[in-house]
Amino acid sequence: MATLSDVAAEAGVSPTAVSRYLNNRIDLPQATRDRIDAAIAKLDYRPNLLARRLSTGKSEAFALVTPDIANPFFAELAAAVERQAHANGYSVYITSTGGHADAEMNAIRRMADSHVDGLIMTTNRVDDGSLANLLAGRENVVLLDEDIDGVSVPRVFVDNAEGTYLAAKHLIAMGHRDIALIGGPHRLMSVNERLAGFTRAMDEAGLPVRPGWVLLGDYTRDYGVAAASVLLDAVDPPTAILACSDYIAIGVMQVVREHGLSIPNDISLVGFDDMAFAALVDPPLTTIRQPVAAMGELAVKHLLALLEGQTPAAETRLPVELVTRQSVAPPSRKALK
Amino acid sequence: MATLSDVAAEAGVSPTAVSRYLNNRIDLPQATRDRIDAAIAKLDYRPNLLARRLSTGKSEAFALVTPDIANPFFAELAAAVERQAHANGYSVYITSTGGHADAEMNAIRRMADSHVDGLIMTTNRVDDGSLANLLAGRENVVLLDEDIDGVSVPRVFVDNAEGTYLAAKHLIAMGHRDIALIGGPHRLMSVNERLAGFTRAMDEAGLPVRPGWVLLGDYTRDYGVAAASVLLDAVDPPTAILACSDYIAIGVMQVVREHGLSIPNDISLVGFDDMAFAALVDPPLTTIRQPVAAMGELAVKHLLALLEGQTPAAETRLPVELVTRQSVAPPSRKALK
DNA sequence: AATCGCTAGTAAAGCGCTTTACATGTTAAT
């Protein structure tokens, strides 16, 4: 690989001149410019980014740490982040952590060691303080999708409470009174909020939130299966289930089918996320759409703002929306007693 | 950030000693080691990877360039690559290109400029030679999933022909004779091969491959819609469709439903890929499973082998398998005439 | 004639690390 000095020698100037020319920090006469350009072309010179980064302390790159890139939600988030970053001349380095604490810490450290200009952090765990600690001293961090307690950096979230509120209102409007909620991990911000939105809708309708019908565990299909089994094996199952993720909803669907019941005739179901598959399952899933692309974009914008020394909003809530498909119907006469 | 010299000063030794100690290139007495360890802990020292990489010329990182990280197929591939790379102490930098030629070239160049140790390349286009050109001089490259003509690096593919062969055999065994194939972009390796496998199965069964029933376009849902419309609007539609990707299959499903027909009663359908949603759609999709995790792992292993100066197999074909679900049934009596 | 200001650059230090080659003091062998 040709180096800057090679180019300089070839063009008969000093490396300084070439460097400054390439970075638009000097005005050179046309003849000199031509010689440098010719040298670059001849030697097929490309600047060594490592060296440049070491020298300038800037990398023109962001890190995105994410629990699981194979999860379409995070994959789409990643795609949005990348798109927006590229549009602004930044690369992004994606790491997935498997949602494991050590891996998250390692990823953050490793990214810091590589001296990226900023970090977009997504997690799906509730932190025991170690993450908060690690993030505490750092600049140019933004939190996306899920909170980490005690970290005071710009945060970009979705209006979780509004989502479940809309979903529950929809179920109630269809005539349901016996509504269960299946949520993610206890104490996770999004879970708290989604529970709160659900509770508010129920309260407003004068409906009770039965403790046995609030099941908190994981945003996974497996947990959907487990929770739905509990609900459907009870003597008086709910007529509707509000699943706090589409993955949970899929699990619920499976159990409902295994019980010889049908959605939406016997049980109504609302999901959360509006993942690509939500429209494809049987029946197509009514769900709450998260503005994934907007989330990713905004996170990048905040990072860019931080780099410019600005102070973006401490917390932004992006709006969600109810997407009506075919997994919700009025409760069956039998269920209405 | 503390530097190596800071640590050295704190420990009362030379930077050389610290560096060599950290890299296990020197035997120091316990007392000295303790002093260095203490200094590192006290200053919270972490080596600057940029500097290390610039100095050693090694980055302990791979690049993975991929058309679209939001596509679950590539996302899972990426996850597998990452897992395997991490297990061997390597980071991986993922870039998605949107399947656009310029973006692919830029990504490759950019990664090269960042001096990664190796590159895993996936594409979904047929190359006009520019990619091949760009890749020609480079070492430590492996091609994954799809070929690029004229690039002589280790390649890891799936047994595409075997996949469609199995799928077609399955349909034929169920009694179908009128089978159409919807494939990806003309001239893409996987498309050629999948068509070949299909043709072989049909030939072996003495069945004709009707030109009007081989539709090549894109591996997307949209193309599935377009192609299925053509097939179903014809006077004598096929009784079975072999979709060369699950995305295509989804599009087919939609069109079949819109025509008031049912899968598998009126039309049988086989997909290709076995994406996560294949089991979730209605009806669950019979499809060809690609060993995505194995593909990612093998690509990394090949890269590691290259780095060790070994010469991995020029081309590896990973086996596919037929996953039988509920989108295939014998042709209806009517269709059998 | 001396000074100023401009053009067209350059020398050298530094980013933080690795690595080669060498140095010093001590112990063991002859």
Add this chain to the structure above:
DNA sequence: ATTAACATGTAAAGCGCTTTACTAGCGATT
């Protein structure tokens, strides 16, 4: 007593770039 070998390090160069501070030469001004 001398030498060799070993233990315990260190000095300095180099990775490829950027950046600060400087300079040589020239024409214009006073």
